Amino acid sequence: MIALTGMRLRAFVRTGRSVAPLIAALAVLSVLYGGGRAEAGEAYGASALILFPVLAWQTKILLDVEPDVQRRLARVAAGSAGREITAGLLAAAVAGLGTIAIALALPWLVQGVKPDPGGLGGDVAAVALGFGVHLLALLPAVALGGLACRAVTRSAGNGVAVLVTGAVLAIVLGLQGSPVPWLVPPLMATARFTASGSGAATALWLTVHAFLWSGAALAVYSRLRRTRA
Amino acid sequence: MHLDDVWLRYRRGGSWVLRQVTAELSAGEIAVVLGRNGAGKSTLLQLIAGVLRPSRGRVAGRPAAVGWVPERFPADQPHTVSAYLHAMAAVRGLRAAAAGRAVDGWIERLGLGGFRDVKLPELSKGTAQKVGLAQALLVSPGLLILDEPWEGLDAATRELVPAIVLEVAAAGGRVLVSDHRGETVRLPGAARWTVADGGLAVAPAEADQHCVVEVAVSAADLPGAVARLREQGHRVLRVREEVGS
Incomplete structure (x- = not known):
């Protein structure tokens, strides 16, 4: 499974398909940090929110790099559908972690965030919080990107429709006062959490919500992929 | 099965x-x-x-x-022949040394030696099909x-x-x-x-279908070989000199 994960990541990089989402990530981060310095925690909350569609798109591109017949060959070689499916999701997660690393480092390089008055310890805590909130965006982004990939949707048009609809609904249904916030991953709620600095209980609930949503979406993805090789 | x-x-x-x-x-x-x-x-x-x-x-x-050779090998991939076969061997669970032996063996046998470092999209249809055959045989299926x-x-x-x-x-x-x-x-x-x-x-x-197998034997051992084949119940149809020998 690790070998197949590596093979898919190499194909993603060598075909140059990794460049477009990377440029998109840099573009949205430039817009975010171009207007002056912000508190690190709050900035990371907004960063995770705006990177969500980019991470989902990156996942779709990575999963679509492999020709359909090669994906089937990989399933036969790996010995089970589960291993082949998991290897694709792992590759998408690793690529997403690369994008997140850039998102965490960039604001410090361009002085887009204010250093913590408490010193280095405060800055490290802010980066750790930033990593956590980006992970809460990465898991559902990988799930949404998977549901939009060609193997599931069977056409480029359907894939784009799933991706755009999922990203828009995640924001619209996540707005404060939404009657059904549980229908979408807690991206907006996480951004509000980092801005307000709510307590540990909120952080725990957001984490549970993100895991449950991602788990459900990944279960649907896995079920569909078992019959859609 | x-x-x-x-x-x-x-x-x-x-x-x-x-x-x-x-x-x-x-x-x-x-x-x-x-x-x-x-x-x-x-x-x-x-x-x-x-x-x-x-x-x-x-x-x-x-x-x-299971080794599966699809009707058309998917050559639109950014790997060289050697890198692709090594990667597929790893996917099949072979360690580096065993993968190297398997890949080298099939590259040699299928006449892919001159294409080791050629990228898959640059291969002709027939050569790509050989790569498809090789990937299916990296482990004994x-x-x-x-x-x-x-x-x-x-x-x-x-x-x-x-x-x-x-x-x-x-x-x-x-x-x-x-x-x-x-x-x-x-x-x-x-x-x-x-x-x-x-x-x-x-x-x-x-069950009663018969096949013709062409076998080359040493000229010195020809009478013995023919006799042994007949003893085993086979019909010897023809004896001829090997072309090019």
Whole structure:
């Protein structure tokens, strides 16, 4: 499974398909940090929110790099559908972690965030919080990107429709006062959490919500992929 | 392994591509899958390989190591021949040393030595098909599935395919070969599976069918070799001098 994960990541990089989402990530981060310095925690909350569609798109591109017949060959070689499916999701997660690393480092390089008055310890805590909130965006982004990939949707048009609809609904249904916030991953709620600095209980609930949503979406993805090789 | 009342359709509510398919393939057995274009041969092979899941019924007893050679090798990938085969060997669970031996062995045998560092999209159709053949054989397959394996291959490799099939069968592997060009006359003694109208008709290998095997023996040992073959019940049809010897 690790070998197949590596093979898919190499194909993603060598075909140059990794460049477009990377440029998109840099573009949205430039817009975010171009207007002056912000508190690190709050900035990371907004960063995770705006990177969500980019991470989902990156996942779709990575999963679509492999020709359909090669994906089937990989399933036969790996010995089970589960291993082949998991290897694709792992590759998408690793690529997403690369994008997140850039998102965490960039604001410090361009002085887009204010250093913590408490010193280095405060800055490290802010980066750790930033990593956590980006992970809460990465898991559902990988799930949404998977549901939009060609193997599931069977056409480029359907894939784009799933991706755009999922990203828009995640924001619209996540707005404060939404009657059904549980229908979408807690991206907006996480951004509000980092801005307000709510307590540990909120952080725990957001984490549970993100895991449950991602788990459900990944279960649907896995079920569909078992019959859609 | 066996197929028990297998049905398959690609979409819920769609028409059935395969219906009530029941068949068995024992260890060491070879079966040729016949049928017109679009009859469902490739679908049946992908079902048996584990690529597709039956909508109803089940495929049971599939060996752990399956080698599948698709009708068209997907050459639109950014790997070189060597890197691709090493990666596929790793996916099959081979460690670096074993992968190196397997890859080198099949590159040598299939005449791919000059293409090691060539990227897959730059290969001709026949050479790409050899890569497809090599990836299926990196580990000794308990089930080898060849979908139109003769397409685009040069004469030398066309001759090699039956030899590989017989080797896999001799090692206890099951082999399925699809063919719509009559090339499977090179596989006498194989069972005939005919796909038509969504169903499968199985005709077992003819027990009394005879094949001609050309064997080169040392001229000094010729009388003894002929005598031994006759003692074993074989008919010696003709003795001739080897061309080029």
